[in-house]
Amino acid sequence: MRRRAALLATAALAPAAALGQVVASPGKGEFWFDPTQLPSFTGTVERYLPNPRGETDALIFREGPQIVFPPDIADAVRQAAPPGKPLVAWGIRARSAPVITMLAFAPSADAAPTVLDRFYWRLGGRQPLEHAAHLAVAGTVKQPYYTPQGEVAGAVLEDGTVVLVPQGAAEGAKDLLKAGAKLAAEGIGSEGEAGRALLASALGEAPGALKPLPR
Structure with a gap:
């Protein structure tokens, strides 16, 4: 009886899991339009x-x-x-x-x-993992980093490092996030084969001039 209940629970969860997957194959996908x-x-x-x-x-x-x-x-x-x-x-x-x-x-x-089978609004991608590393970066801004809606959410440095800021903090740091600006940042994030990215807790023009960001 317990085994049957477990099988039924697994079957019930399978469609829900499938809904979270992305279709990435040649063809029409799941949209109601082309x-x-x-x-x-x-x-x-x-x-x-x-x-x-x-x-x-x-x-x-x-x-x-x-x-x-x-x-x-x-x-x-x-x-x-x-x-x-x-x-x-x-x-x-x-x-x-x-x-x-x-x-x-x-x-x-x-x-x-x-x-693809869905829009991607990057709703959860900005938050680091629970045990993310503490990172310190510095460089020249190549261009602002945008949300899909076109809002400035951080900066991309010339070396490809992505510096994101907490939601609502970009306006107060806009001069540091412009192309050509000198930017230093500290925060938590990841560094590896995919590149380096962090959610900043402090920004400044140089490592010795960092100021905390509102969270």
């Missing part, structure tokens, strides 16, 4: 961007725009377009910033597109 009817954005991948959890959920085109996508499909996107290679992304561009939420992608306009 994402490839949306505007397409073509560029050369300059680098992939990690978040403080150690996941990859964005990239930068050499031409400037940021493309955001679910971490689940990062390997598929990277396989289609390694750094230095072209990528076609279909999606939605924010009104106020050069950031595109990807809904389909392909290595070229002639290739069959891979279609």
Whole structure:
């Protein structure tokens, strides 16, 4: 009887787990519309961007725009377009910033597109893992780091390091997050093969001039 109950519980949970997965395969996906009817954005991948959890959920085109996508499909996107290679992304561009939420992608306009099954608003990707490392970074800002909605949420340094700030803190630190600004930061995050990213607890123009951020 207990075994039967366990099997029933497993069967009940399986569909719920499947809902959280991303479809990343050639075809129509799960949308009620064809994402490839949306505007397409073509560029050369300059680098992939990690978040403080150690996941990859964005990239930068050499031409400037940021493309955001679910971490689940990062390997598929990277396989289609390694750094230095072209990528076609279909999606939605924010009104106020050069950031595109990807809904389909392909290595070229002639290739069959891979279609995602959901939007990615990066709702939880900014929070580091519970046992994240303490990091200290410094460098020159390459460009602001945007949310999919086009809000400034931090900065990308010239070496690819991602510095995020707590929600609501970007306005008070906007001069430090502009392209060309000198930026030093401390916080918790991840550093590894995917790159380096942290959620800052303090920012400044130099390591010796850090000021705490509101949380």
